[in-house]
Amino acid sequence: MVHRRDAAATREAILRAGVEAFTRSGYDGVGVREIAASAGVTAMLVNRYFGSKEGLFAEVVDVSVAERTVLGSDPRTLARDIASALVRRTAPEADTLDPFLLALRSAANPRAAEILRAGIEKHVEKHAVEVSRAPRPNVAIALALINGFWLMRKVIGSTALNEADEPTLAETLEQLFQILLDTPRVPLSAVGALAGRRELGKTR
Template identity: 60%
Template sequence: MRSESPRSPSDPPVVKRPRNAEATREAILRSAVEAFTRVGYDAAGVRDIARDAGVTAMLVNRYFGSKERLFAECVDVAFAPRTVVTDDPATLSRDIARSLVERTGPEADHLSPFLLMLRSAPNPRTAEIARDGIERHVQRELAQMLTGDQAGERSALALSVIAGVWLMRKVLGTTALVEADADDLARRLEEVLRVVLEDPDRP
């Protein structure tokens, strides 16, 4: 057996670099959100997610246990931050309308929670996970800002309006909505959302 050559005093010191577990986990999540948003749950492969994150598929499984659990964490990552729902009840309809128009514009980022939901909806299990994420995060938070009865129902209805606009304007690219004046579109959306979100019993 050949022995290792003795180290020279002039050799640089050997530094063992510890794996940054949190950074690795975040890299995997970013890669997975990108993949699930781009092609949906069924078409996204763990090996591809691992490759884009710079790790092995074995490491992905070590951190998340399964592809389904990885998707569930991606849903939490995607839906926990607010994208179009703001936190001021007094200007809620106006703020959501303006933010929605901005987020569905031609130059807007494609990595939206809506697309993550839409492209994974054909799988019954991931549709269930996405629904749970929506209800635990944005739907509940929006309902808590509303006054009056049936806040949960009104919150879900408002999210349905948001999802419909997102689908028609950003995904399908409906000509009338894409070419509409942004300020005019936001004003019309504000009127629709006000009907849904405001307390119907408020004088």
């Protein structure tokens, strides 16, 4: 039987409303009253369960960053997995609820940015580095490429990216990720193909 007073469910509802609201409007763009209302409760309950608006935001960042990861796949196919997932998720018809938007729209507030930084780094530290033996700055650059691609395709709406052939797009990205993540035993032929895929059919 479903209780009308269910603390766990209420907490979950607030959290989900927070994810939706913060992603849509950014940290400063939404008030706790609005979040609470869309969860069907009062503003004070937000503080009751999450301590403060910042506390809720921190947890929103945590679940947002955590639940959308492609990592954990086979290191040998990591670059391809990331590339194809990125192209698929940034397709024009995909839903717009994404941690990248959360970061983009909340980054203006220094306190929110600090929470974001901590949440992202915690995630990077936890999952990314242990999957790939790549140097940490390279992992960060890969993340930058992901975010930038997201920005151009989904926020700016770059026609060059939206009208491009998606498999080709994914292939190009895969090559970049492969370099950054330094996938073990990259076939040399692939490396050559990537540098001059029109001219280098013959190895000297």
